[in-house]
Amino acid sequence: MPDALTIGHYVPGDSVVHRLDSRVKLLLTMAYVIVLFFAVRPGAYAVLALLPLAGYLLARLPLRMVWQGLRPVVAVLLLTLILNALMTPGHPLYRIGRLAVTAEGLQVGVEMAVRLILLMVTSTLLTLTTSPIELTDGIESLLRPFRRLGVPAHELAMMMTIALRFIPTLLEEAQNILKAQQARGADFETGNLLRRARAMIPLLVPLFVGAFRRADELATAMEARCYHGGEGRTRYREYRIARSDWVAAAVTAAALLFVLVDRALGV
């Protein structure tokens, strides 16, 4: 079962990419995604494609993982391509009844598809090389300045930590309940969708009741260990920005700047 539990499919490793500070990785990924939508010319896309490619190679991740990251969104990609090709007004290339594939549409469609591919590939690189714990710490740290605006940075991070902790426990409990109900003759496999959905009720009710009981006990245990929110709390893990973080940031910034300049000159 542990295989099914790797959330965000983190691949443990000790490469340069793995060791980058999670805050740096988060910020760079965000900047990348924003700039992605400013790219216009093939040269800019080529530069943008090189960044995640270099990341995968440096992280020593097999390139088939790029494909694995894309597989769930293939349908969305195709749909984007088809809809854009048909719906954009312009010179018709090929007619299907009252619909026409236009040259402009094809271009917009391909462009959108490429952007989505790069978006998926890059964000997958982040979750492949950053452990959920580091990711949580990074998000908490980045959100901290916004606390004055009412962003519950610590609470969000604590919820993520506890959710990660309890996923295996609840999965195991679900398995146990499933077996217990099957032993009593429950049928989860036959019938149409509605029937099967209804069959899940005897699974979900005890699972939820159990989860609430656990939450109650956990809250008591946390209080017993002096938990009183994020105020005055320290962390045992310390993150420091290293030279490799600066290098990664500089290289990414240069590439993103190129894309922006390219757009300013090209339009």
Next chain:
Amino acid sequence: MGHLIEVRGVRFFYPSAGAAEGRRTALDGVDLTVDEGEWVAVVGANGSGKSTLAKHLNALLLPAEGEVRVDGKSTRDPVHLWTIRRTVGMVFQNPDNQIVASLVEEDVAFGPENLGLPPEEIRRRIASSLAAVGMGDFARRAPYQLSGGQKQRVAIAGVLAMQPRCIVLDEATAMLDPAGRQEVLQAVERLRRERGIAVVMITHFMDEVAHADRLVVLSGGRVVADDSPRAVLARAEEVAQLGLEVPQVSELALELRREGLPLPADLIAPQELVEALCRLRSST
């Protein structure tokens, strides 16, 4: 010198729709003291109020009447809340529902982090606490990969990292197999021996109480016995009437006495019974 923990005339009620006056009495005037470095076992049948009592010892519950003092400080005073909770640590029954983080060392860090200690001090405490319960090699493991006994030792390490003077084990071995129970008991025994930490062990396993300094029996929210385990178990018949299981040795000795064998009443270890029987045989 005062006591480390002092419980005086504590009464506590749970709201209950069915009961008279809309409340059910859980503790009905409990007096109890725990001294520095002492091992106190608390036993009682289901509903005797032993878990409720445990939650009073570090201010998770506050008495309706009476008072609980930890190191002289009343649990009612909110100023002392965090001092009291770091002085008296608590380990609960279900190991799965008290581990907060998905990494062993991160969970042990949880308490000290809440206390706002500097990172290097927390890292020192993680290492020494895990070593003290024999889990030093598991710092980077995920809790769900551990056995019940190992998880419970991680929970003890998490409490230990706050450097408490007393650890309350609220049926902490109830969900474990015999091997896991043994692991946990040995870890606790070592902490008491080597660090002088007082232990309050709430349990319904009578086999676990023989090594305690004192045995407290609760029934119906009252303390009905508070003496050395030997003295309490000598009243085996009374203990059995309270719905408690007497240790096998005491029960066997009781049956033999009923059959007319002149055995002493205070046998609690198998070895003692063997020796008493041998003496009996050689004297006849």
